[in-house]
Amino acid sequence: xxxxxxxxxxxACGSAMAAGPNDILFLCAHCGSGAVLGDTGLDKVDxxxxxxxxxxxxxxWRPGWSVEADVVVDDRRGFKGRVTxxxxxxxxxxxxxFPLALEDLTLLAGALSxxxxxxxxxxxxxxxxxxxxxxxxLVFIRYLIMGTEITxxxxxxxxxxxxxxxxxxxxxxxxxxxxxxxxxxxxxTVVRGE
Ligand SMILES: [Zn+2]
Numbered sequence: 001x002x003x004x005x006x007x008x009x010x011x012a013c014g015s016a017m018a019a020g021p022n023d024i025l026f027l028c029a030h031c032g033s034g035a036v037l038g039d040t041g042l043d044k045v046d047x048x049x050x051x052x053x054x055x056x057x058x059x060x061w062r063p064g065w066s067v068e069a070d071v072v073v074d075d076r077r078g079f080k081g082r083v084t085x086x087x088x089x090x091x092x093x094x095x096x097x098f099p100l101a102l103e104d105l106t107l108l109a110g111a112l113s114x115x116x117x118x119x120x121x122x123x124x125x126x127x128x129x130x131x132x133x134x135x136x137x138l139v140f141i142r143y144l145i146m147g148t149e150i151t152x153x154x155x156x157x158x159x160x161x162x163x164x165x166x167x168x169x170x171x172x173x174x175x176x177x178x179x180x181x182x183x184x185x186x187x188x189t190v191v192r193g194e
Contacts, residue, residue, distance in 0.1 A: 011035055011044040018126050025063055025097055025130035025170055032122030034170030036133070049172035050094070051118040052185035058174030061123055062182075062193070063130035064096045064112070065137045066171040073149060075160040084154055093144070094171060095137050098129035104191035109144055111187040112173070119171075127172045134168060 008017045008026070012033035017026045024037045027047055034047030048066060052058050074086035094112035096105060132140075142161055149159050174185035175193070182193035 007041055009042070011042050017042070018128060020128045022131050023128060024133055025065075027061075027063055027122055027127040027130075027170060027172055029124055029126055032124070034122075036170075046167075046169040047122050047171070048119045048169050049122045050112070050174060050186050051120045052174045053188070056174075056176060056183075056185040056188070058123065058125075058185055059176045060182075061125055061127040061172045061174055062096065062098045063127050064094055064098075064171045064173045065132070065134060066169045067093045067095065067134075067137060067141060068166040068168070069093065069138075069141065070164040070166060071145060072162040072164075073145065073159060075158070076149070076156060077158045078155040079157045080155065082155075084156075086159070090166065093141050094173075095132070095140055095144075096173060097132035097137070097170075098193070099131055100191055100193065104193075105140070106144065106147065108184060108187070108189050108191050109140070110148075111184065111189045113144070115187050117186060122172050123174075130170070137168075138163060138165065 010017055010028040013031040015030035026035045034045040035042035036045050071091050072088040076084045076086050095109045145161050175182040176185050181190050183190045
């Protein structure tokens with residue numbers, strides 16, 4: 001096994017990035033830049049933040065991915081061979097990138113992706129725990145779309161889903177503490193976290 005030490009300095013401003021032991025994506029608490037762990041160091045990625053909904057406040061921040069993609073859902077076939085209409089369009093997905101149970105991840109990603117979100121400056125605060133890479137995020141987006149298609153009231157047997165990513169950013173997501181759980185300050189969704 002090869003080990004090499006990677007310098008976790010922000011590729012934009014040079015400040016040391018705070019990181020958890022398994023973190024692979026980062027937001028600089030000094031300048032707000034995003035970065036992912038590459039083969040030789042940190043690679044800069046565009047970054048943004050979602051702002052808390054009115055009446056909610058950011059007590060802590062966790063990282064996620066904001067992915068814009070063109071989605072085509074076609075060749076929807078039922079068990080009896082009936083073909084039902086698909087759809088296509090550009091969609092914005094907000095996928096939490098910190099460790100969550102699949103059920104919570106699905107719930108929160110669904111709520112965040114359909115919320116009319118307000119973006120703002122990346123907070124000058126720690127935003128740790130990013131462990132989901134972009135490739136796995138795209139796999140999860142497929143899972144999310146598949147889940148939505150399956151819950152439509154027909155007898156879906158097979159479907160073709162194509163996802164063409166247009167852009168991606170690391171996004172800081174605001175949360176409130178809620179009795180040992182995390183409440184999303186954008187959508188109000190409560191998840192187990194930590
Ligand atoms: Zn920086």
